[in-house]
Amino acid sequence: MNSDALTFLLTAVVKILITIFVLLTAVAYTVWLERKVVGRMQNRWGPSRVGPFGLLQPLADGLKFIFKEDLTPPYVHHFVYILAPMLAVVMALTAIALVPIGPSITIGHITTPIQITGVNDANGGSSDIGIGLLILLGITSISVYGVSLAGWSSNSKYSLLGSLRASAQMVSYEIALGLSLVGVLMISGTFSLREIVRQQQGGFWHWNIFGGFQFVAFFIYIMAAYAETNRIPFDLPEAETELVAGYHTEYSAMKFAMFFMAEYANMITVACVASVIFLGGWSGPIPSFLPPILQSILPVFYFLLRVFFFIFLYIWIRGTLPRFRYDQLMAFGWKFLLPLAIANIVITAFVIAVRG
Amino acid sequence: MLHLILFVIFAGICAGGALNMLLQKHPINSALSLIVVMVSLAMLYMLLGAEFVAAIQIIVYAGAIMVLFVFVIMLLNAGEDEQTKGSRVAMLFGFPSLLVAAGVLVYTLVLRGGNTASLAIGQFHGTAENISDLLFKEFILPFEVTSVLILIAIMGAVLLARKGGTE
Numbered sequence: 001m002n003s004d005a006l007t008f009l010l011t012a013v014v015k016i017l018i019t020i021f022v023l024l025t026a027v028a029y030t031v032w033l034e035r036k037v038v039g040r041m042q043n044r045w046g047p048s049r050v051g052p053f054g055l056l057q058p059l060a061d062g063l064k065f066i067f068k069e070d071l072t073p074p075y076v077h078h079f080v081y082i083l084a085p086m087l088a089v090v091m092a093l094t095a096i097a098l099v100p101i102g103p104s105i106t107i108g109h110i111t112t113p114i115q116i117t118g119v120n121d122a123n124g125g126s127s128d129i130g131i132g133l134l135i136l137l138g139i140t141s142i143s144v145y146g147v148s149l150a151g152w153s154s155n156s157k158y159s160l161l162g163s164l165r166a167s168a169q170m171v172s173y174e175i176a177l178g179l180s181l182v183g184v185l186m187i188s189g190t191f192s193l194r195e196i197v198r199q200q201q202g203g204f205w206h207w208n209i210f211g212g213f214q215f216v217a218f219f220i221y222i223m224a225a226y227a228e229t230n231r232i233p234f235d236l237p238e239a240e241t242e243l244v245a246g247y248h249t250e251y252s253a254m255k256f257a258m259f260f261m262a263e264y265a266n267m268i269t270v271a272c273v274a275s276v277i278f279l280g281g282w283s284g285p286i287p288s289f290l291p292p293i294l295q296s297i298l299p300v301f302y303f304l305l306r307v308f309f310f311i312f313l314y315i316w317i318r319g320t321l322p323r324f325r326y327d328q329l330m331a332f333g334w335k336f337l338l339p340l341a342i343a344n345i346v347i348t349a350f351v352i353a354v355r356g
Numbered sequence: 357m358l359h360l361i362l363f364v365i366f367a368g369i370c371a372g373g374a375l376n377m378l379l380q381k382h383p384i385n386s387a388l389s390l391i392v393v394m395v396s397l398a399m400l401y402m403l404l405g406a407e408f409v410a411a412i413q414i415i416v417y418a419g420a421i422m423v424l425f426v427f428v429i430m431l432l433n434a435g436e437d438e439q440t441k442g443s444r445v446a447m448l449f450g451f452p453s454l455l456v457a458a459g460v461l462v463y464t465l466v467l468r469g470g471n472t473a474s475l476a477i478g479q480f481h482g483t484a485e486n487i488s489d490l491l492f493k494e495f496i497l498p499f500e501v502t503s504v505l506i507l508i509a510i511m512g513a514v515l516l517a518r519k520g521g522t523e
Binding site: 077079080129130131134135137138140141142144145148149151152160163164167168171174191 | 382384385388391395407408411412414415418419420423424426427429430431433483484
């Protein structure tokens with residue numbers, strides 16, 4: 001193997017390891033943040049015993065999950081019961097590979113884009129998969145199986161009801177989610193996430209939400225994304241007052257933790273995609289007096305700032321809104337979001353056609 | 357070389373999944389095998405350079421149609437199939453016609469197909485631009501006719517569902 005290929009392979013492995021590590025840590029601390037923020041919103045402290053500000057709470061939770069008894073009920077469909085949490089977590093972790101986190105970074109003599117699927121192209125720039133957004137949608141649509149198979153294979157009424165709700169909800173909202181992205185696709189003319197970010201550089205008025213007048217699409221995307229990730233106010237599949245815990249009622253120990261991880265990793269991915277598509281990805285002011293290494297790290301910081309904003313919004317809404325009723329959920333998706341998304345597409349197409 | 361290895365892997369998974377789908381007794385196992393077939397087919401499309409078709413294959417077949425299959429199986433709570441020995445008609449005509457079909461395929465593809473060459477990714481007309489060019493310029497009329505056909509099917513489904521609801 002020649003040295004170029006070896007360098008490529010090594011940087012890819014290093015990028016994957018760093019991303020997985022950061023993502024899993026982020027998942028753990030999103031849980032902490034959620035408990036803390038929701039706690040403050042409800043006028044209580046949240047976790048505060050383990051470490052300063054309860055900062056070691058995720059670690060303690062993780063240890064607890066590992067040492068708990070991994071109970072498998074005797075009446076489950078074994079193969080699918082074990083497959084489902086793996087599927088959920090694998091799909092959730094795969095999706096992050098497509099997200100462009102920052103522009104290129106140079107360490108020593110190696111230059112590489114800050115994105116797992118990004119490569120250096122021939123003329124010194126960087127590019128990624130030409131159909132990145134479609135693959136992301138594909139992964140989203142396959143991740144339904146984790147939830148629906150979990151409920152079915154558990155062979156319990158509550159689980160089955162939860163997973164039926166989950167599949168119906170995710171299939172319905174996927175349509176609105178996909179259609180909300182079409183407006184941006186028409187403006188940018190590409191499926192490549194890196195290219196979409198590049199077109200939004202240079203000030204917030206270039207972002208698709210403002211410059212492209214896609215705020216309606218942004219609203220639809222946020223609503224549909226909340227439904228896709230089964231978060232309040234759309235967390236019908238795990239409505240604890242009706243269904244015990246929904247599709248993961250029969251899961252314990254690490255298998256339950258895998259669903260938990262998948263849910264939070266999905267939240268982060270959805271936040272990343274929203275930042276990339278609508279809020280200009282990593283764009284932001286970069287002072288030229290900084291050393292080069294900081295200049296390439298700063299965009300990553302801007303990107304993470306946007307992701308943090310979305311995560312906080314998630315938690316904020318969880319602390320504010322009650323849960324929908326199931327028929328309201330379906331009516332909202334099919335009778336409100338879907339027509340609105342189609343109207344947005346038609347109007348955007350019309351404006352593009354008039355402008356030429 | 358890598359191309360060939362990937363092709364052998366995914367073609368193997370595809371054929372294995374298809375066989376497994378037929379042999380499994382439980383409907384949900386068959387449905388899962390079908391999903392494996394769909395995804396590995398998408399990988400084969402991608403090896404051909406048809407990346408857009410591959411992504412659509414995953415989104416539509418693996419992500420939408422198969423979800424509905426699984427949904428229906430879950431909703432009906434279908435148990436294990438009862439196995440019959442198979443009808444005599446299938447034994448008499450099925451296997452010979454399968455052999456004939458396989459023979460025709462081998463004859464046309466292997467023995468007569470002298471003009472094969474390998475393609476690199478991106479050489480095939482499989483990008484989004486190519487396909488939309490074909491769909492919206494050359495084949496615009498068939499495309500619109502198909503959409504009307506689908507609209508009729510949707511209206512038919514709605515009509516059937518309404519009839520069931522009032523009775």
